[in-house]
Amino acid sequence: MAKNRRGRGKIEPKPIGGAMATILDGRYQLVKPLGVGGFGRTFLARDTRRPGAPTCVVKQLKPASDDPGFIREARRLFNTEAETLEKLGSHDRIPQLLAYFEEKDHFFLVQEFIExxxxxxxxxxxxxxxxxxxxxxxxTTLTAAxxxxxxxxxxxxxxxxxxxxxxxxxxxxxxxxxxxxxxxxxxxxxxxxxxxxxxxxxxxxxxxxxxxxxxxxxxxxxxxxxxxxxxxxxxxxxxxxxxxxxxxxxxxxxxxxxxxxxxxxxxxxxxxxxxxxxxxxxxxxxxxxxxxxxxxxxxxxxxxxxxxxxxxxxxxxxxxxxxxxxxxxxxxx
The missing domain is CATH 1.10.510.10 (Transferase(Phosphotransferase) domain 1)
Incomplete structure (x- = not known):
């Protein structure tokens, strides 16, 4: 496991409406949603299998089509991209890829949290x-102009x-x-x-x-x-x-x-x-x-x-x- 060389701060995020029950891949507990885009959703999460359950970022990538051919191609692209991110994450100023997996035709990337x-x-x-x-x-404060x-x-x-x-x-x-x-x-x-x-x-x-x-x-x-x-x-x-x-x-x-x-x-x-x-x-x-x-x-x-x-x-x-x-x-x- 990589050492804490990138400024991974310890934070205590507050879950929305209590603890989220969803645990992905048997270890990543979703804490709160961070954003929604055309390619999926991003969550703040905790890795429950590591000491102290450190914070990480989970990106859910949902293919926009249910076409079996598209799903196959999406899986190929996802695996290729995950391998690329794994390689690039060795650089100190690129978020490290911690894990990637597939559940029910949804694809997930787990990355280092950058504060x-x-x-x-x-x-x-x-x-x-x-x-x-x-x-x-x-x-929290908005200006008029x-x-x-x-x-x-x-x-x-x-x-x-x-x-x-x-x-x-x-x-x-x-x-x-x-x-x-x-x-x-x-x-x-x-x-x-x-x-x-x-x-x-x-x-x-x-x-x-x-x-x-x-x-x-x-x-x-x-x-x-x-x-x-x-x-x-x-x-x-x-x-x-x-x-x-x-x-x-x-x-x-x-x-x-x-x-x-x-x-x-x-x-x-x-x-x-x-x-x-x-x-x-x-x-x-x-x-x-x-x-x-x-x-x-x-x-x-x-x-x-x-x-x-x-x-x-x-x-x-x-x-x-x-x-x-x-x-x-x-x-x-």
Whole structure:
């Protein structure tokens, strides 16, 4: 069993309406629901077979079709994905896969609990929130007006880039494309302030029903996974590659620097490139690195996370990063 090296905090979650009776695989007692998505549900749970019944996260992946062929393909994808997550979980900043199993045509992943806050929440100004994979506790106090978004400093932006590029170099080295890098899937771990990458996108394919009228075979179950604004054109077309993750990370950092959602930023009508440099003042080195990461043609981007990291180290002068919570408010447009 892995040691407590990732900041697994001991928490005492309060069950909703008393203890939940459901125990999965004879050991994982569901404590409370955390979130519901198109691909299934997420629960906070306890592993009753380990000393102290430590907290973990259980993701239920329910195939969207009862078609026997789809179930067979879902099972194959699930087993392949679980093996991939098992391999990736050896990295300190990817949640460790603790178990995976099937019960009554439902598929379950059990993952390490990460206590912290999403980058998306960091870039908002409506109060702190605790994040669990796939769920955020909303602040109890609501404001009447929509608060202005926050902007990261250049030092903070560089720190985000370096943190995530380190993870992507490992992930891509294992032959995996994340496909859904966005602020919500980057968690600032409470124990050490490092970013953790969560929610690898391929498992979401199990929640997508096969298109009607498609022919048989594996391609019948192919789905496009990602988030508008963070997906480059080749990923929208169902052909992601390693540079697609670099594009998404570039958009994450541009979002952090400008305070603008990716879908709010225009594109040059002549060449299709993203127009963002007029929204924030940054060094020419950082601007060059980010602009190359988000080029519309993937052949013109950095071809690996290692290449992007080398460029960042070569062209961006190191500056001392401000503390994570210190972020400037952007003026409303």
């Amino acid at each position: 912290g806050q999403s980058l998306d929440r960091e870039l908002q100004s409506d109060g702190a929130a605790t994040h669990v994979q796939g769920h955020e506790e909303a602040p 929509t608060p202005a978004p926050k902007k990261a400093t250049e030092a903070q932006a560089v720190a985000i880039l370096k943190d995530v590029l380190e993870i992507l170099e490992f992930v891509h080295g294992e032959g995996v494309i994340h496909r859904d890098i966005k602020p919500e899937n980057l968690i600032r771990r409470q124990s050490d302030g490092r970013l953790v990458l969560i929610d690898f996108g391929a498992v979401k394919a199990l929640g997508e029903a096969p298109p009607p009228g498609e022919g048989s075979g594996e391609s019948r179950y192919t789905v496009t996974i990602g988030t508008p604004g963070y997906m480059p054109t080749e990923q929208c077309a169902g052909r992601p590659n390693y540079t697609s993750d670099l594009y998404a990370l570039g958009m994450v950092v541009i979002r952090a620097l400008t305070g603008c959602e990716p879908t709010e930023l225009p594109h040059d009508p002549d060449n299709g490139e993203l127009v963002w440099r007029d929204r924030v003042k940054v060094s020419s080195g950082l601007a060059m690195v980010l602009s190359r990461m988000v080029r519309s043609q993937y052949a013109q981007r950095y071809q690996s996370a290692k290449d992007a990291m080398q460029a960042l180290n070569a062209f961006v002068v190191p500056v001392e990063a401000a503390p994570t919570p210190t972020v400037t408010s952007a003026a409303p447009p």
